[in-house]
Amino acid sequence: MTSADLILMADRIHTLAPGPQPTAIAVTGATVTALGDRADARDWRGPRTEIVDLGSATITPGLVDGHAHPVMGLSMTRGTDLSGVRTREELTKALRAAAVPPGGWLQGFGLDPNAFEGAPITHAPLVEALGPDVPVFLVMFDAHSALVSPRALEIAGITGPREFASGASVVCDPQGRPTGHLLEWEAAMVVHEMLPADAPGDRRARLRDLMARMAASGLTAANAMDFGLDSLELFRALEDDGELPLRWRCAPFVMPGDGLDRVVEQQRLSGRRWRVDGAKFMIDGTIDGGTAWLDEPDSHGESTACLWPDPAEYAAAATCLAGHGIPLVTHAIGDAGIRFVLDTVAGLPRPRVPHRIEHLETMPTELVARFAAVDVTASMQPTHCTHYTRADHTDNWSRRLGKQRADRAFRARDLRERGARLVLGSDWPIAPFDPRGIIAAARLRRPAGSPDVEPILPGQALTARMALEGYTTQAAAAAGRAGGGRIVPGCPADLSVFGLDPLTAGADEFAESPVPLTVVAGTITHRA
Structure with missing residues (x-):
C-alpha cells in the first residue's frame, strides 16, 4: 500500500462497523486506507507520515451536528x-x-420566557430598567420571537397590528397598542432591519471562531439550516483564507410567498467543504411563543394555525422542489404540524437523500410509528428538552401544553x-453546540452535570450507542450516505477523538471529556 500521510493510534477505536476493534488507523489523502493494531502501523509509515499515538483515548467516526x-x-x-436570566x-x-x-x-439574546414568571411578555421590564427612550432589541431564546422597547417600535414605525405573509404577528394589548413582543421572524425583522449592521470583517472573524470552537468540541461536520443573508460571501471568504475546520451541508429557507427558482439555483453552489443540498421549510413556530400548530389549542387558546396561511401552498412548494430532486427539511413542532408534513411527504417520490422533519416536540404514538413507514428522518435536539422544560411541568412550554401533551x-x-x-443536533444558537453535552442529555434526560435535576420522561432516554449513532451512522444515512458514519477503509477520514469512551463513560463524565484531536478529510483541524 502507498505510505500513509497520517497514522492515528489509540486504545479504543469505535468503528461502528462489524469486525474486530482496531487500535490503529492509516489515512492517505482524505481517506481511511487501513485499520489494524499498533504493530501494523510499521508497514504503513513512510518518510513523511505523521504518527500520533493518542494512548488511552477513544477514536470515533466524525461527529455531525444535525x-x-x-x-x-x-x-x-x-x-x-x-x-442565564431566570427572573424578571x-x-x-x-x-x-x-x-x-x-x-x-x-x-441581547437568549431570553427565556420563564423569566417572566407566568406574567405576559411585554416591554415593561425594559422600560423599568432603561426608561422609554432607549431602543432595545432582544432575541428570545427560541429565536422565533423578539422583545423590543417602545423606542424601537417607534423607530420601526410599528403602531399597531400588522398583516404578514406568514403567521407572524405584532402582539398588541386590548386597546391595540403593541406590547413589544414580536412573534416569528417576519415580524421581528421589521425592527431588526433598523439595527446597525455588523462590519463584514467582524462577521468573518466571528464565523471563523465559531467553526474553530465547534471543531474543538469534536464536531467534523454540521447541517446549516439556512443559507441566506451573507452566507455565500462568508463561506467563500473563509475558504479563500484556507480550509474550513468542518464540513457544512446547507438548506436555504423557503418561506410563504418566496419564489422557488432561487432555491433551485442555489443547489448548484458548493465549495471544498460546504455545499447547498436541501430546502428548509417551517410548518409552524414554537410552543413557548404560542405559534406551534397543535391539534387542540394550548392553555392560552393559541398554537392553532399553520405558519403558512394556506397549508396547501406549503404542500405545493414542497412537491415542486421535491420534483427537482431537492431533499426537504421541515421544522414541525406541534402534533398537527408533524401530521401534515408526514401526509405531504408520504405522497412525494422517494428522493436520493431522505426528507427530514425537525424538532418533533410533542406527538402521539400514531405519528411516531409513521417515520419508519414513510422513510422520513427524525431530527431532534435533546437539550431543547433538558434545558427549557421541567419534569414537574412548571415551565412555560409544559403549562401551555398541559400534562397529556407534555x-x-x-x-x-x-x-x-x-x-x-x-439524528441529533444542537440548533445553535438556540442551545450550545457542544456534542458532548448533547449526547449526555440524550442519555440522561436532564442537563449534564446536574444530578439534582429530575429527569424528564426518563423512559425516552437513549442508550450510549444510540446517542453516538445520532451523530454518526444515523447522520450519514440522513445525508444519503448509506453505510457512512463508520470507520472503514475507503471512507472519508473524518474522525473525532475523546479522552473518555462515549460508550462506557458515565454521561456526566463524558460531557466534560477532553478532545485531544479532530480530523476532517485527513487534516487535523483541532489539536489540544
Missing part, C-alpha cells in the same frame, strides 16, 4: 447574553448592567425503537 444556524446565529447572538428581577439587573453606546441600541415530549427512544432514523 441542525445548526451558523450565519443566522451571528445575527441572533449580538449584544448581551441573557440565557434578574432581567432588569442585566439590562441596567449592559453597555449601551450613546444614542445606540441595546441588543408527557409526549421529545420521544427519542420511541422513534428509535419503532425503526426511525434519528
Whole structure:
C-alpha cells in the first residue's frame, strides 16, 4: 500500500462497523486506507507520515451536528447574553448592567420566557430598567420571537397590528397598542432591519471562531439550516483564507410567498467543504411563543394555525422542489404540524437523500410509528428538552401544553425503537453546540452535570450507542450516505477523538471529556 500521510493510534477505536476493534488507523489523502493494531502501523509509515499515538483515548467516526444556524446565529447572538436570566428581577439587573453606546441600541439574546414568571411578555421590564427612550432589541431564546422597547417600535414605525405573509404577528394589548413582543421572524425583522449592521470583517472573524470552537468540541461536520443573508460571501471568504475546520451541508429557507427558482439555483453552489443540498421549510413556530400548530389549542387558546396561511401552498412548494430532486427539511413542532408534513411527504417520490422533519416536540404514538413507514428522518435536539422544560411541568412550554401533551415530549427512544432514523443536533444558537453535552442529555434526560435535576420522561432516554449513532451512522444515512458514519477503509477520514469512551463513560463524565484531536478529510483541524 502507498505510505500513509497520517497514522492515528489509540486504545479504543469505535468503528461502528462489524469486525474486530482496531487500535490503529492509516489515512492517505482524505481517506481511511487501513485499520489494524499498533504493530501494523510499521508497514504503513513512510518518510513523511505523521504518527500520533493518542494512548488511552477513544477514536470515533466524525461527529455531525444535525441542525445548526451558523450565519443566522451571528445575527441572533449580538449584544448581551441573557440565557442565564431566570427572573424578571434578574432581567432588569442585566439590562441596567449592559453597555449601551450613546444614542445606540441595546441588543441581547437568549431570553427565556420563564423569566417572566407566568406574567405576559411585554416591554415593561425594559422600560423599568432603561426608561422609554432607549431602543432595545432582544432575541428570545427560541429565536422565533423578539422583545423590543417602545423606542424601537417607534423607530420601526410599528403602531399597531400588522398583516404578514406568514403567521407572524405584532402582539398588541386590548386597546391595540403593541406590547413589544414580536412573534416569528417576519415580524421581528421589521425592527431588526433598523439595527446597525455588523462590519463584514467582524462577521468573518466571528464565523471563523465559531467553526474553530465547534471543531474543538469534536464536531467534523454540521447541517446549516439556512443559507441566506451573507452566507455565500462568508463561506467563500473563509475558504479563500484556507480550509474550513468542518464540513457544512446547507438548506436555504423557503418561506410563504418566496419564489422557488432561487432555491433551485442555489443547489448548484458548493465549495471544498460546504455545499447547498436541501430546502428548509417551517410548518409552524414554537410552543413557548404560542405559534406551534397543535391539534387542540394550548392553555392560552393559541398554537392553532399553520405558519403558512394556506397549508396547501406549503404542500405545493414542497412537491415542486421535491420534483427537482431537492431533499426537504421541515421544522414541525406541534402534533398537527408533524401530521401534515408526514401526509405531504408520504405522497412525494422517494428522493436520493431522505426528507427530514425537525424538532418533533410533542406527538402521539400514531405519528411516531409513521417515520419508519414513510422513510422520513427524525431530527431532534435533546437539550431543547433538558434545558427549557421541567419534569414537574412548571415551565412555560409544559403549562401551555398541559400534562397529556407534555408527557409526549421529545420521544427519542420511541422513534428509535419503532425503526426511525434519528439524528441529533444542537440548533445553535438556540442551545450550545457542544456534542458532548448533547449526547449526555440524550442519555440522561436532564442537563449534564446536574444530578439534582429530575429527569424528564426518563423512559425516552437513549442508550450510549444510540446517542453516538445520532451523530454518526444515523447522520450519514440522513445525508444519503448509506453505510457512512463508520470507520472503514475507503471512507472519508473524518474522525473525532475523546479522552473518555462515549460508550462506557458515565454521561456526566463524558460531557466534560477532553478532545485531544479532530480530523476532517485527513487534516487535523483541532489539536489540544
